[in-house]
Amino acid sequence: MSHLHHRVSALVDGELQGRARDRALAHADNCRMCREEIAATIALKQRLLGLPVAEPAANLFSSIGPVVPQGRLREAPLRARAVPRRLLMGVGSVSLAVLSVAYAVGAPNEPVSTLVSPPLEDYTAQFARDSSRTALADSAVSMFTPSGQTDADPHHSATATAAVGESLATDYAPNQSTQWARTSAADDPQAVALLQSAVAAPLTSAYRGTRAIWVADDGEPVTTQVEVNHAPGQGTSFHPSGLSDSSASFVEAGGAALDRFSTNSLTHLLDTFEVSVGGSTRLLGRATVVIEARREGRLAARFWVDEASGLLLRRDLYDVGRLMRSSRFTSLQVTRSAFLSHLPPEVSAPAATALPIQVSSVLQDQGWTCPQTLPGGGSLISLRRLEGVEEGVQATYTDGLVTTSVFEQRGGLDPQSANVLAQTFDRTRLGGSTVYLRSGLPTVAVWQSGQVTYTVITDAVPSAAEDVLSALPHEPVASEGNGNRLRTGLGRIWALLDPTS
Known part of the structure; x- marks a missing residue:
């Protein structure tokens, strides 16, 4: 990833989601220029109290208790007192703008607004x-x-x-x-x-x-x-x-x-x-x-x-x-020749728009998972933007021997769909996700990671299919309260701006 530039504002405003936000935070952790730009953006938002980054809940400040950046105060109390003075505009004061930024940055993911039922x-x-x-x-x-x-x-x-x-x-x-x-x-x-x-x-x-x-x-x-x-x-x-x-x-x-x-x-x-x-x-x-x-x-x-x-x-x-x-x-x-006069129904497929595989890095910045290579699955050979009610992407991989299709949809796995899957699929845990798995030919797996629902279909042999599933995201579906979210956000801001962290 190059410098964050326009993504800085989106980061502190809480507009980056899922893996796109994680990639931005990881980049900023190793880039002094981007950390300085984030600090300047936060300072600007301190002065623009009329334009809060996120609207806190009505009971936010009464429910969170003391605000302490996660895991830092006990480790270095002197530094912990000095850095907040620079960051939060004065001894013992916490501005609404900075709290709002922390509330946004501390979000595990945007709230689930869409429930997904994968059309298997x-x-x-x-x-x-x-x-x-x-x-x-x-x-x-x-x-x-x-x-x-x-x-x-x-x-x-x-x-x-x-x-x-x-x-x-x-x-x-x-x-x-x-x-x-x-x-x-x-x-x-x-x-x-x-x-x-x-x-x-x-x-x-x-x-x-x-x-x-x-x-x-x-x-x-x-x-x-x-x-x-x-x-x-x-x-x-x-x-x-x-x-x-x-x-x-x-x-x-x-x-x-x-x-x-x-x-x-x-x-x-x-x-x-x-x-x-x-x-x-x-x-x-x-x-x-x-x-x-x-x-x-x-x-x-x-x-x-x-x-x-x-x-x-x-x-x-x-x-x-x-x-x-x-x-x-x-x-x-x-x-040498033949003609099929009575054709059975043609295999249907979801409506989709073909994309050049060169845009895979752009899609990854948007929070989709479509690397150029996939362990167990081979190389990326096809990308599609799925059309329909839910936003989605399909990435297809092959090593020339087997094929793997990864379907991704924005939103959480519909509990009703999960109940239906549980009746015919095995249920297992992989990373932080509950995965519904049907092994065989083809192998089909469905799970939710963060705010994306994944459906993987592959004709790979068992060991390769296991490699494919393990290589894809399996983030837990977090559900944090206001206090934990704010502490998480302040901890992330602290880690970005503290040169000794």
Whole structure:
């Protein structure tokens, strides 16, 4: 952050909120020029008693008791008597202007004026669109959610899915996989070329078939099958096997901008992982080349690429050496062209305005959390300003392998929404926040930090998902009385202006 300049007045007026105020205070703590500017601004406001910074409550001065900067008087009594003389205009006097400034600066956050009910269905749909357009992502996996399983026919879940799950679990078990020799840590040019062909293949090849998806997070492995039908330039339809037609969905094909999106996410994968050719095998009677992606020598993913079409036939993800996610075609037909005449409903998404990722620092100064990189999530690839009743921002991250969407809304989490979440989500504590968490594919987490409500959706493996959640803010929702707020404010002003603190 550069010098505070125009933000000085906003700081002492209490107009900076949440993380923006914290960043300003942290900067001022290490910047003599900005501390002097804050002191001059406070001195000016001492003389402008007709323009108070904040209107104190009617019972403020009768309820606060003696005003003592927090934690300083007992440590250095002589200095504590001298500094307030300069700051507060005279021995034993405290001006209304300075008290008002302290009252504003001492606020933990602005009062909650908006209650937020995160639209999880819309957010999940947007995540599905984003993740399905990431390079080497499996669109069928993007459409697979635990909620889709609960709608399945009980007989289907108990028989067909269980049978498929048993066979896939055996087939996908790491010890049963063919062991291929590792190549050097540097990216293998042949592996890079094959991955590029896998990104480009859906632009020219039509296909239809069934994908089996196997997930082994916590508890017993879960398997589902999805009927997939893809037409280049038109899009892809998905229909979970055993479910009604109403469960089908459609993702429209993107234009040149989305082609670049996939290319950029492949670049992130090559920047994050070392890729090499692991060997060759046959899948569904088709010759395939197996590409391995490793990070710091540890296996993170395997890709089975069809030599004839370039299509990605199978994709396995590992977490600390353990197979956690797998998706592959169990049947496949490839043609040069196709047209989908009866389309299911298109996956909807919340209205939003795209923003250049270069404005992330500006958004962070405004109190949003959208760093350029996110531990466990990768690099920032997309920013959107969410439209609707509540002010909001969406930041999307990828390491080329998995996708994470962070949705932020101004306001506190609606207690009614929290009660609904508590019925189907696990409830846990992280930092100062109560987090409602549903692990799986995708993992969904909702919580309030300060005066912002966060919704995170990610298809990352468990350890990476944990890193993502831990890296985001988890500030307690403070509720201070007038006395504590004033003492906090005076303590902050003292710490800024005392050169020995």
